[in-house]
Amino acid sequence: MAGQEAVNRYARAFVSVISGRDDALDIYREFHGIAKELTENKAVVHYFMNPSVMVRDKVKTLDASLADAGADGIVRRLLVALVRNNRFGILKYLSDPVRRMLYDELGMVEVKLTVPVALSADMKTRFQKAFEKKTGKKVILSIETDPGVIGGAVARIGSLLIDGSIKTNLVKIREKLTGEIQWR
Amino acid sequence: MKKLILFGFFVGIPVFASGNVPEGYWFEMFAKSVNAIIFFGLLFWLAKKPIVAALRSQRENLARQLEEAEQKEKDAAERLARIEERMAGLKNEVEEILKKTDAAANREKEKILEQAKMEAEKIKQIAEREIENRFRTAREELRNYMTNLAVEKAEAVLKEKMEAKDVEHTMLQYLKELEG
Numbered sequence: 101m102a103g104q105e106a107v108n109r110y111a112r113a114f115v116s117v118i119s120g121r122d123d124a125l126d127i128y129r130e131f132h133g134i135a136k137e138l139t140e141n142k143a144v145v146h147y148f149m150n151p152s153v154m155v156r157d158k159v160k161t162l163d164a165s166l167a168d169a170g171a172d173g174i175v176r177r178l179l180v181a182l183v184r185n186n187r188f189g190i191l192k193y194l195s196d197p198v199r200r201m202l203y204d205e206l207g208m209v210e211v212k213l214t215v216p217v218a219l220s221a222d223m224k225t226r227f228q229k230a231f232e233k234k235t236g237k238k239v240i241l242s243i244e245t246d247p248g249v250i251g252g253a254v255a256r257i258g259s260l261l262i263d264g265s266i267k268t269n270l271v272k273i274r275e276k277l278t279g280e281i282q283w284r
Numbered sequence: 285m286k287k288l289i290l291f292g293f294f295v296g297i298p299v300f301a302s303g304n305v306p307e308g309y310w311f312e313m314f315a316k317s318v319n320a321i322i323f324f325g326l327l328f329w330l331a332k333k334p335i336v337a338a339l340r341s342q343r344e345n346l347a348r349q350l351e352e353a354e355q356k357e358k359d360a361a362e363r364l365a366r367i368e369e370r371m372a373g374l375k376n377e378v379e380e381i382l383k384k385t386d387a388a389a390n391r392e393k394e395k396i397l398e399q400a401k402m403e404a405e406k407i408k409q410i411a412e413r414e415i416e417n418r419f420r421t422a423r424e425e426l427r428n429y430m431t432n433l434a435v436e437k438a439e440a441v442l443k444e445k446m447e448a449k450d451v452e453h454t455m456l457q458y459l460k461e462l463e464g
Contacts, residue, residue: 216451223455230462250442251454255462264458266442270435277431278424 107190111197114178119205128202131175132195134166138179139192148188158183200258209237214244214254214265231257 114131118124138144148158162183166176182188203210211231219227224243231239235257251266 215455217448217455219455223452223459226459227462230459234462234464247443250439251446251451252458253455262462264461266454267439270439270442274431274435277435278428 103190103193106187107193107197110178110182110187110190111194111201114174114194114198115201115205117174119202124202124206127172127174128198130172131178131198134169134171134175134179135191135195145188148183155184155186158188203240207237208240209235209257210240210242211235212242212244212256214246214249214256216245216247216249216251216253216265218245219243227253231255 118127121127138148147153148162159180163176163180166179171179179191182191199210202208209231213227213231224241227243228239228241231241249265249267250270252264252269254265254268255262
């Protein structure tokens, strides 16, 4: 898909620029915040996607807004490049690949942990350490609470799923008894 | 000759009956008789051959016709015999054909009965398979229903009965497995 290729291309370029800096994660967070603000505002999206508005006007408007907001130069340059190249449409799809690539570059990995009840600080630390030991990378742990899990936990590390929930065990029991695969 | 005397008798009787015989009557009678004899003789001499020939021919024709009739009768009798013989043969032939037809009909009947039996057996087997399939499907549906019910009940019981420490225990178990 041409759009996906463009997303990956811009993401790689952006990550290659910021990954060498100490404040790479801060820059990413700033980019993520600005991208979210811009893409969730319908009027802004309409303005930047409108072909009847001159590109230079869009660039001027965006640059001025970002300067007022005190955005980092790299972030400003990326956003201006997107507008100048008529690629504003891919902005909302750019954040996730940038994060993944950046984490990869920095030797970090994102783990999404789903648990039935909120974790204590001690448990969070233990999970953090366990995942870091397992992956050999620094773990960015995001925790979600879902009572439907019943017990145990479900961890997603990239494309790897470690499912030790009671809910899944019940589903497996059901599949074993009925011979039918239940899609959740 | 008898005919001639008879002729003279019939001519002379009326003359004697009248009792009045004119002069020269007998001479005239004689002359007329001679004329008549000559006439009839001549007639006889002239007509004898053709009449005899005609009579002979007629006799021969009759004989021939008789022979032909006899021959025809013989032929008819022979033909009748042949026809009767043939009729007798035909009767046998008809009986033979009837026998063959009966045999063929019986064979066909047996064949049809055999096919009907096979068809009935097939239908029976299909019905048995269908019943078995339905039974298996119903059994599976029942088992699935019972399993789903059991799992749902188990889930409900777990949600209801599991306390915070139990949930934490399950998470610790997961963590231990993760830590290896």
